[in-house]
Amino acid sequence: MRVLVTGASGYIGSQTCLELLKAGFEVVGFDNLSNSSEVSITRVRELSGKPLRFEKLDLLDKAGLNRLLKEGFDAVIHFAGLKAVGESVEKPELYRKNNVEGTANLIAAMKEAGCRRLIFSSSCTVYGEVKKSPVDESHPRSAVNPYGGTKLAVEDMCFALARAEQGWHIALLRYFNPVGADASGRIGEDPRGTPNNLMPYVMQTAVGRHAAVRVWGSDYPTPDGTGVRDYIHVVDLALGHLAALNKIDDFAGAEAVNLGAGRGYSVLEVIAAASKAAGKKIPYEICPRRPGDSAAIWADPALAKKKLGWATRRGLEEMCADHWRWQRANPDGYGA
Ligand code: WQD
Numbered sequence: 001m002r003v004l005v006t007g008a009s010g011y012i013g014s015q016t017c018l019e020l021l022k023a024g025f026e027v028v029g030f031d032n033l034s035n036s037s038e039v040s041i042t043r044v045r046e047l048s049g050k051p052l053r054f055e056k057l058d059l060l061d062k063a064g065l066n067r068l069l070k071e072g073f074d075a076v077i078h079f080a081g082l083k084a085v086g087e088s089v090e091k092p093e094l095y096r097k098n099n100v101e102g103t104a105n106l107i108a109a110m111k112e113a114g115c116r117r118l119i120f121s122s123s124c125t126v127y128g129e130v131k132k133s134p135v136d137e138s139h140p141r142s143a144v145n146p147y148g149g150t151k152l153a154v155e156d157m158c159f160a161l162a163r164a165e166q167g168w169h170i171a172l173l174r175y176f177n178p179v180g181a182d183a184s185g186r187i188g189e190d191p192r193g194t195p196n197n198l199m200p201y202v203m204q205t206a207v208g209r210h211a212a213v214r215v216w217g218s219d220y221p222t223p224d225g226t227g228v229r230d231y232i233h234v235v236d237l238a239l240g241h242l243a244a245l246n247k248i249d250d251f252a253g254a255e256a257v258n259l260g261a262g263r264g265y266s267v268l269e270v271i272a273a274a275s276k277a278a279g280k281k282i283p284y285e286i287c288p289r290r291p292g293d294s295a296a297i298w299a300d301p302a303l304a305k306k307k308l309g310w311a312t313r314r315g316l317e318e319m320c321a322d323h324w325r326w327q328r329a330n331p332d333g334y335g336a
Contacts, residue, residue: 005029007079011189014040016238021048030057037334059102065109075117088147099150134300162253169251171244176230176260180319181326188326190333203327206278217289226267230260230298233314243310260299261312277320
């Protein structure tokens with residue numbers, strides 16, 4: 001099977017390219033490199049020992065998309081998109097243009113080329129304010145920030161497309177909180193600027209890039225008062241995409257599936273596990289809540305098990321050990 005991966009040099013995109021190559025798929029990737037480094041692609045080639053064609057290309061370049069899709073692909077896995085919640089609040093139009101209009105351009109190019117198998121990188125953010133966990137795919141959706149609004153808009157675009165036209169097979173994979181890195185320590189998360197997400201900030205603190213982790217709130221109605229999330233190892237997440245690809249023709253139209261572990265860990269539990277992995281106490285300070293954060297959210301992973309025959313296999317200890325190995329070997333990520 002010949003697969004096109006958008007956002008291929010990113011954190012989840014590069015890990016997925018590696019797992020696809022190891023599984024024998026032919027892979028072509030592109031990325032606009034606005035928030036990732038092409039070094040990840042070089043390392044995926046080294047780790048897999050397989051060819052991986054990569055192009056610098058932007059979702060807003062319609063001609064470029066049409067040219068590439070016309071080469072003929074059996075399926076597209078679509079990761080490319082802006083994903084910083086805070087930035088989306090400041091620049092909603094940039095997020096709409098890039099994430100929504102960009103995806104519309106990709107789908108138009110797929111239609112033109114006769115490719116109707118799409119796996120889309122959606123997010124648990126589409127569930128908006130979650131009152132009770134575990135969350136299954138029937139939970140109402142709402143946009144609590146412009147980033148989440150773009151994921152919702154793309155999902156609705158896919159549902160409408162699949163209703164209007166026969167022959168589409170679309171998997172909307174709703175990720176929970178991706179963390180960890182490939183066990184080789186050669187590819188991993190390399191956020192630009194100061195990370196908003198917990199794990200990269202914790203690990204950057206462990207290598208001395210920050211004085212202490214800021215714990216956003218310790219007065220939530222959770223066992224230790226800090227926020228609870230469903231962390232999923234990025235390798236398990238990549239394998240979830242492989243499972244969806246192998247079952248993509250079972251997706252009649254567009255269907256959403258949660259990719260999560262089905263259990264939550266608190267901020268303090270993550271810091272403790274990361275400290276153990278790093279062999280040092282990672283300092284933290286309790287700070288006021290971050291606006292927009294919910295207390296607790298974790299997935300009901302039953303549908304993924306049933307439809308994809310997939311479940312996570314890596315626990316928090318392995319997530320932290322693998323993330324630490326990457327961070328320690330690459331204290332400044334892929335470098336400037
Ligand atoms: C996790 C927990 C924070 C940073 C976001 C996106 C979601 C998905 C995953 C893309 C919360 C606490 C965090 C810090 C902290 N991304 N925290 N100190 O907000 O659950 O989800 O990333 O799809 O769409 O919304 O992830 O890592 O930011 O926060 O205490 O420096 O860690 O309050 O409880 P979040 P996160």
